[in-house]
Amino acid sequence: MTSEIKVDTISEQTSANGVTIDGLTIKDGNIQGSPALVGTTPSFTIGDGGAEDTKIVFDGNALDYYIGLDDSADNLIIGSGSTVGSNSLITIDSDGDFTLDSAGDIILDADGADVSFRDGGTGHLSISNSSNDAVITSLQSDKDMIFKGVDGGALITALTLDMSDAGTALFNHNIKLNTDDGFLSSGASDDFLFVHDGTDSKIFNSTGDLIIDNSASDKDLIFKGSDGGSTVTALTLDMSAAGAATFNSSIVTTGILNKVNDSLLMIGGGNATNVGSNLTMYGGADGSAGLFRFRNATTVTANVTATGQIQAVSQNPASPTFAFTTDTDTGMTRPTSDTLTLVTNGTERVRILSDGRFLVGKTSSGLANAGVELFTDNLSATVSAATVMYINRLTNDGTLVQFHQAGTEEGSIEVSGSTVSFNGFTGSHWSRLADNSKPTILRGTIMDSIDEMCDWYQAVADVAEVKYTAEDEEVIDGLNNVGDVKMEAHKIVEPITLPNGKSVGDDVTFTSNSVEYTGTIIKEDDVKHTKSKVSDTADSKKVYGVFSNWDDADDGLDGDVNDMNIAQVGTYIIRVHKDVTVAAGDLLVSNGDGTAKLQDDDIIRSKTVAKVNSNVKVETYSDGSYTVPCTLHC
DSSP: OOOEEEOSEEEEOSSTTOEEEESOEEESOOOOSOOOOOSSSOOOOOSOSSSSOEEEEEOOSSOOEEEEEETTTTEEEEEESSSTTSSEEEEEOTTOOEEEOOSSOOOOOOTTSEEEEEETTEEEEEEEEETTEEEEEEOSTTOOEEEEEEETTEEEEEEEEEGGGTTEEEESSOOEEEOSSEEEEOOGGGOEEEEETTOOOEEEEETTEEEEEOOSTTOOEEEEEEETTEEEEEEEEEGGGTTEEEESSOOOOSSOOOOSSSOEEEOSSSOOOOOTTOEEEOOOTTSOSSSOOOEETTEEOEEOOTTSOOEEOOOOTTSOSEEETTEEEEEEEOOSTTOEEEEETTEEEEEEOTTOOEEESOSSOSTTSSEEEEETTEEEEEOSSSOSOOOOOOSSSEEEEEEEETTEEEEEEEEETTEEEEETOEEEEEEOOTTOOOOOOOTTOEEEEEEEEOOOEEEEEEEOOEEOOTTOTTOOTTOOOTTSEEEOOEEEEEEEOOOTTOOTTOEEEEEETTEEEEEEEEEOOOSSOEEEEEOOSBTOSOEEEEEEEESSTTOSTTSSOOOEEEEEEEEEEEEEOTTOOOOTTOEEEEBSSSSEEEOSSSSOOTTOOEEESOOOOSEEOTTSOEEEEEEEEO
16 A cells, blocks of 8 residues: 655644644545544544545444545435445435435434424424324414325325314225225215125115115114123114114104104103004103103103004193193193194184184184184184284285186285275175075176165074083093183074074074084174165166175075175176167166166266176177176166
8 A cells, every 4th residue: 555644744732632733644544543623613624625525434344334425416425335325325415305215124213202394493293102102293283184195197185184174084085994804995986885794785875865784684783882881782773674673772862753654662761562553652750751741730641542643631721731841831732522722821822623624812613703713615804893904015006915716816906005996896785585585687687676674693602611520531540630621611603594483582493513502593783785676667766786696505604595796886797688789988777677778868867877888798698688898886
């Protein structure tokens, strides 16, 4: 080996630091001992800035290691061997990148129990030991943990943990869990499958429905859990019995349990028997537990029979059968057979009768009883001493009421400012022939009044209050409602024909809604309706109007009297004699045979019946007479 030593100056020191040598150059030689660099800012430079690799080699027994500069790339390398750039283990390149390249494992052993990842001094991720639990923490507030990978050459986000939403996990695709018996997977078409033993049990979406399907024949669905450390079977769905549900304990719900077929049994503290295909609901012995309560005071009154019913005993309105636990005087009751009522504040407000009549503010049907009544053939409202009906249009002028017949509008009441218009209006009054007969009278026939008033009679019965007795079939042992009001006092009123030999004030037996009553005959108050006849006097001044229709249609609702409606004012039709030709604007009078003829002048007089509105013939009768539209002046 060729060695060279160059020395500029050598100065001996009196201290123990040895000899000071300035400008020492050693080439291809060895330094033995333990040299040290001392001083305030010591510096040891390897290389002279030329284009050559520099290194420090650690001569090992079996393997050498070096720390060197790969001058061609300006990389600082720690590697094995003695040649810079070979077998690199740690590399710091000119861009500041730090590379670990280990042929074995890389082990991070932080006795402080925390490994932190930072960017510019700001922490983003830490891996910690917490009581031997491995904790991975995203350090920035509301910043997600994102897991990415390459799928077929494309970078994809596989999983995002949303830290601004309590760590909600957002999977990009399917979830699959390998098990010993099979796997759990989202499967095809975004279904969620449980697969075991080849039976293809699954949870999946079907047009929005979530379906749990155990495809193994007659194998149950079993729900288990741990109760105080003990495994319990909470619910079994028996698939060999069409899914019959067996609950291990009570059912608690704030909603509604509904079962159409078979049985549903709910027990809350008391004994119960499941009968047939019934819904059986029990509270405790005093009704204090369970989902529903049917009770009076402290007595449970619910009863289920084999007829598939939920039964409860009758109650007076002050204590409804079906009530609210926080408002026991508000609910529903059955005051008598085939009758249903709604009660608020201990007072009956609504009643539905056995024939379906809907009563509001009244307990019995009939115009004599104040309240509102709805039925399939009528709607009525009765008050004692107040306005019966308010019709109020708030925002603008327009229709208040529309009248339809067979789906076609026939008239209306409209408001414009302070003016109320009756559209399609024809004013009429009742009348009757003197002998109460009902011959055929053509529509539009002129009728004269006669000097005899119409009369109508009614049978009125007072029905007394009815109270519960011990013999009432609605009473169940233990229910203390004897003496409570079962039906309030009310009146029954029916129109009748005055029976022969009877007069006002006499007793009479009559039937109302298939029930027979004994009442008193009264006469309706009426001061304006006269009886009439077909006009038989030409130019008659006693014209009452023109015939419209028979009123009662033989339905017997007015006591079997043959009332008719006589049109008197407004627009209508009038029957004109066959030999008379009319034009719009003509005034008409009686022809003396029920038809009309032309008035001999154009002045409206006491004999004037109508003014022609059009010569259009609405109807033509077999005798040649015909009807035209007119304005009545009767």
